[in-house]
Amino acid sequence: MPVLRGAVTFSRFRVEHAKEAPSDIKRWLTRGLKAHAFEPIDRRSEDDRAAGFVELENADAVDFSAGRVFYGEYALFSFRIDSLKVPAAAMKAELAKWSANFEQENDRPASRGEKTQAKAQIKQMLRTRATPRTNVLDVSWNQTTQQMQIWAASRKVVEEIVIALENALSLKFVGLTPAAIAQTSGLDEGALGPTAELIGMDLPATAEVAHGEA
Known part of the structure; x- marks a missing residue:
């Protein structure tokens, strides 16, 4: 909170x-x-x-x-x-368990349609537990x-x-935001960019003074 x-x-x-x-x-x-x-x-x-x-x-x-x-x-x-969200690992484990039981009880693998139906039922079961x-x-x-x-x-x-x-x-x-406030105040959004001092660049005037002193 x-x-x-x-x-x-x-x-x-x-x-x-x-x-x-x-x-x-x-x-x-x-x-x-x-x-x-x-x-x-x-x-x-x-x-x-x-x-x-x-x-x-x-x-x-x-x-x-x-x-x-x-x-x-x-x-x-x-x-x-x-x-x-139903965990994929839990879904896979339950479906494998169902397939093994089905094959043991029916002496044949489950068809694609039977697996699809079982998968929907398993997903619903896991949803109630999640x-x-x-x-x-x-x-x-x-x-x-x-x-x-x-x-x-x-x-x-x-x-x-x-x-x-x-x-x-x-x-x-x-x-x-700064851009939105500038727009509302009628300011140029470009004026919000970093200044030369902020990014460590010398201003032209500063450069001239330094050159003269050298």
Whole structure:
């Protein structure tokens, strides 16, 4: 839980409302988070990934009461991603065991169709036993400055969270990177490059003075 326990890599954005800002921010935000709340993976389906919003201090909670989302001028919540993967080694071992038992019971090797059917059943069995891998990324939104921080290192994950927030709340996000800030301020992006002093090169004037002294 980076927001409460220490600093990690994060991406920072300025938040803009696509429409007029709602009069009741708390009700609007909690309703949007609930509409896109996390739902566990259905093990009976083919889905191997699930993602959605959860409460900051409880990755299993999706009630989003105002007291659990708003902390002073901040709205704090998390984005949970679960992935379920059947280990290839376990799949191979179970299929080999099934094939040996089949051949012993039927006095013949299993056909391709029988193996395909058995493989599907084994995969479903292993899915029910597998433990999903859970990743929880925190989001902090300053309601005064309208700056949002997404505490994730992966650009792909940050983009996924931004898209989820855009869909849930109809917001627009402007990345607060040096290039984006320069563009907003009307500065030439080329002015952001390293100076001669920074990269250890002498400026022309310095070179002339040094030549004269020699």
